[in-house]
Amino acid sequence: MSERIxxxxxxxxxxxxxxxxxxxLGLLDLKCHLIDILDRPGGQCAELYPEKxxxxxxxxxxIGALELIDKLKEQIRPFGxxxxxxxxVEKVEKQEDGSxxxxxxxxxxxxxxxxxxxxxxxxFQPKRPPVPGIEAYEGTSVFxxxxxxxxxxxxxxxxxxxxxxxxxxxxxxxxxxxxxTIVHRRDDFRGAPHSVExxxxxxxxxxxxxxxxxxxxxxxxxxxxxxxxVKKNDxxxxxxxxxxxxxxxxxxxxxxxxxxxxxNLHENLISVDTEKFETSEPGIFAIGDINTYPGKLKxxxxxxxxxALMAQAAKKLIDPTKRLVFQYTTSSTSLQxxxxxx
Amino acid sequence: MPKITFIPYRQEEITVEAEVGSTxxxAAVRNGVPGIEAECGGACACATxxxxxxxxxxxxxxxxxxxxxxxxxxxxxxxxxSRLSCQIKVTEELDGLVVDIPERQA
Numbered sequence: 357m358s359e360r361i362x363x364x365x366x367x368x369x370x371x372x373x374x375x376x377x378x379x380x381l382g383l384l385d386l387k388c389h390l391i392d393i394l395d396r397p398g399g400q401c402a403e404l405y406p407e408k409x410x411x412x413x414x415x416x417x418x419i420g421a422l423e424l425i426d427k428l429k430e431q432i433r434p435f436g437x438x439x440x441x442x443x444x445v446e447k448v449e450k451q452e453d454g455s456x457x458x459x460x461x462x463x464x465x466x467x468x469x470x471x472x473x474x475x476x477x478x479x480f481q482p483k484r485p486p487v488p489g490i491e492a493y494e495g496t497s498v499f500x501x502x503x504x505x506x507x508x509x510x511x512x513x514x515x516x517x518x519x520x521x522x523x524x525x526x527x528x529x530x531x532x533x534x535x536x537t538i539v540h541r542r543d544d545f546r547g548a549p550h551s552v553e554x555x556x557x558x559x560x561x562x563x564x565x566x567x568x569x570x571x572x573x574x575x576x577x578x579x580x581x582x583x584x585x586v587k588k589n590d591x592x593x594x595x596x597x598x599x600x601x602x603x604x605x606x607x608x609x610x611x612x613x614x615x616x617x618x619x620n621l622h623e624n625l626i627s628v629d630t631e632k633f634e635t636s637e638p639g640i641f642a643i644g645d646i647n648t649y650p651g652k653l654k655x656x657x658x659x660x661x662x663x664a665l666m667a668q669a670a671k672k673l674i675d676p677t678k679r680l681v682f683q684y685t686t687s688s689t690s691l692q693x694x695x696x697x698x
Numbered sequence: 699m700p701k702i703t704f705i706p707y708r709q710e711e712i713t714v715e716a717e718v719g720s721t722x723x724x725a726a727v728r729n730g731v732p733g734i735e736a737e738c739g740g741a742c743a744c745a746t747x748x749x750x751x752x753x754x755x756x757x758x759x760x761x762x763x764x765x766x767x768x769x770x771x772x773x774x775x776x777x778x779x780s781r782l783s784c785q786i787k788v789t790e791e792l793d794g795l796v797v798d799i800p801e802r803q804a
Contacts, residue, residue, distance in 0.1 A: 405741035477737075483804050486774050518771050541776055546768040570776065606745070606772035608804050609737070 366468040371399020373644030373659030374474035375428040380667035382435030398425040477609035497581035517604030523547035537565040632669035700793035723747040723784035733799035740784040745772040746803040752796035
């Protein structure tokens with residue numbers, strides 16, 4: 357059922373530093389696969405501040421975060437990296453021959469000689485609203501994403517939020533659900549205008565309920581939800597019958613499964629040396645915001661430097677007999693050939 | 699320099715000096731005020747620097763811009779006096795500002 361891909365390097369995280377690692381590894385003839393939990397490259401640059409300017413990228417007095425990502429993608433194109441989006445690496449296991457078996461939650465497996473963790477602040481995960489006892493319902497009645505629509509058929513569903521995720525799932529699930537109620541703290545939605553319009557039409561025709569307020573508690577037995585209690589803005593509360601709830605409160609960053617890979621950690625960051633940026637497990641490197649060492653600065657700039665040094669060490673590990681001749685892209689014809697400019 | 703008082707949830711209040719032109723979030727982070735996480739670093743992209751502006755100050759601080767209002771959707775226990783502290787610019791007029799920090803950010 358699962359496919360297995362063999363490659364030189366698997367890079368976990370397709371933010372700016374993960375992308376630039378492809379460049380440095382590519383110059384040394386190493387092939388890379390990039391895995392990211394988001395559905396596009398860019399990491400925090402894409403998810404947190406796409407429109408914001410960055411002022412400390414050398415030679416760019418100012419560059420937009422998304423523009424930086426576009427330029428990095430262009431820069432690494434000659435090396436033909438393969439992207440695997442929308443999936444999270446769950447396991448990294450050392451094999452007898454020293455290589456690593458990497459498995460994602462989408463069932464994709466990789467065999468790689470080197471693993472590079474460039475996971476930034478961790479993986480983006482849905483925020484859990486601070487509703488008392490919500491954990492008990494997660495996975496049975498409370499869901500942060502829809503894996504199978506069928507699990508929602510004929511259910512009483514409460515969807516919380518005012519953005520595109522909340523609206524899209526309201527509109528998608530409304531036809532198959534017994535009843536859908538959308539709960540939002542204000543009567544103003546930031547989702548796409550046509551989705552808002554469609555939602556309002558359904559409310560007007562009585563096919564959908566809209567409640568303005570904030571969820572204050574949940575009612576149910578064991579893991580089976582029976583009602584969502586909403587505190588309205590006038591202070592009154594209303595209990596909405598519900599067997600399913602989907603909260604959409606945006607994303608937050610969590611270290612996630614990395615914590616269980618046996619690497620030395622320091623305050624949720626991966627400890628590395630400053631020569632190779634290698635973790636406590638030989639063959640696994642960590643670069644960018646996810647690592648820590650004396651004097652560490654969480655700058656994209658630092659991540660780029662770490663990528664360059666990591667690549668040298670990775671090459672030596674993968675090709676121990678090959679003599680590495682240090683070359684400049686400005687003058688080396690062989691590097692220029694790899695970049696496709698010769 | 700204007701002074702800002704932060705009241706962390708069920709903790710002693712902390713008064714700090716804030717530079718004119720900086721943000722209330724920056725004043726909190728620089729002084730290690732607990733409860734202001736500012737995960738995104740002030741890009742109005744995460745809602746983890748959520749504060750409640752003291753009632754007698756809310757008029758002077760003003761209401762959030764639409765982008766901040768959208769981001770407040772991701773905050774918890776949003777009240778009419780909720781603001782994201784990264785979007786409040788420190789001015790001389792805000793000398794003495796008091797903000798409450800919610801029980802949790804995320």
